[in-house]
Amino acid sequence: MLVKMNSATPATASSAAFLLIGNELLSGKVAEANLQPLAQLLRRRGIELQRVVAVADQIDIIAQELAALSAAHTWVFTSGGVGPTHDDVTIEGVAKAFGVATVLAPSLVTMLRTHYAGRLNDGHLRMAKIPESADLLVSGDITWPTVRMRNVWVLPGIPEVFRMKLAVVAAHLPAHAEYISRAVYINTEESALVAWIDETVRSFPSVEIGSYPKWFDTTYKTKITFDGRDAALLDAALAAFVSGLPVGCEHRSE
């Protein structure tokens, strides 16, 4: 279930979507690795990631997805398709989503000329192409700017570079009340706990309660999580849940 808002939730709560772009993900050649670090950053910032979509390197499909995601969410992040080759079409897709042209950003052209000097070619110059009126954002010691078109952040697909760019995102994203998470690990099968979990869910409607069985772990069988923005409420829900566990049911909290 999605987090239900309680009275402590700021009215400015914002949502996010993530668009993964790349044939290599859909063909199974490459393992996806960017969702979790982005999801964790957004969670720390109190921004609710509501939707993830992965599509192929096709301009029209990317544009259609982005137009829909951008309208429905406060922030959208893309990953992949930003290199210099024919299959790198994310910038074109972003531009098309917003009905603008692509242009060479003078500041990026200057950086490329400085770096490549006499070796600068058309392939290099494609790296300077951005959607018209896009923002170029920098932070810390990462000198190559990150493109943001309205509420869409354009990030690279290579996981090591993606994570570096998240530092730039973090420097520019507004912070909301952070999500907090509590967990209790229980040495009892999930199916034996269902009735008591259900009752706890009914007693604490504004706490997001999750139940995760562990099949291949000898240290516990079921993990129950309590998520929200109100620490006292989470602690109360966890305490109430633990106090009603069956006699002899081993558990530990964190």
Add this chain to the structure above:
Amino acid sequence: MLVKMNSATPATASSAAFLLIGNELLSGKVAEANLQPLAQLLRRRGIELQRVVAVADQIDIIAQELAALSAAHTWVFTSGGVGPTHDDVTIEGVAKAFGVATVLAPSLVTMLRTHYAGRLNDGHLRMAKIPESADLLVSGDITWPTVRMRNVWVLPGIPEVFRMKLAVVAAHLPAHAEYISRAVYINTEESALVAWIDETVRSFPSVEIGSYPKWFDTTYKTKITFDGRDAALLDAALAAFVSGLPVGCEHRSE
């Protein structure tokens, strides 16, 4: 870009979509691990995975996604949300997508009664709930059936169990002409190869050509892939590409 069909492509080529269900993926608590094994199975079967979506544990959102994905693709696979607790709502979502009720499957109830005997409770019985008229499929030594509702395969979220269930999917999925992949690894930066890659793409319009820079590897700098269903055509494209590489450009193929 998506694979362009050439004359050797069977007319029965089919497509797929994957719906990941679970708050734990969107909150960053758990790393996604099911996409790559499913993508690789589909690739071997010649089925084109076109779209991946991840959403929260909410019946209405799941139902809406599944209705759209089921109509647009030959096959849809879901992962997650099939346990006995309140946050396991995938079966309800599938039923709602197709406008049917959920029912207790007599064969599953019998299996649960046999396994749990006197300990059987309502939580256990929730595991026997399926969308009305769904298929229950078995294969090999996995005795617990896999639910398939029309073209939607309902799979568990736990990666170890998901991979076990893929054996059941493999036993029941029709096979199409397999996708084949060739690759060449080059010790030259991608940006220096752009013009020649572009020309190769134009010369072989029915081969899917991908270019992947490697930033953190000392063994190569750029990987060029050639994908399709016609091995001779892929070999020709790879040979033409390699023959035109700049003098002194080190490479190896696979």
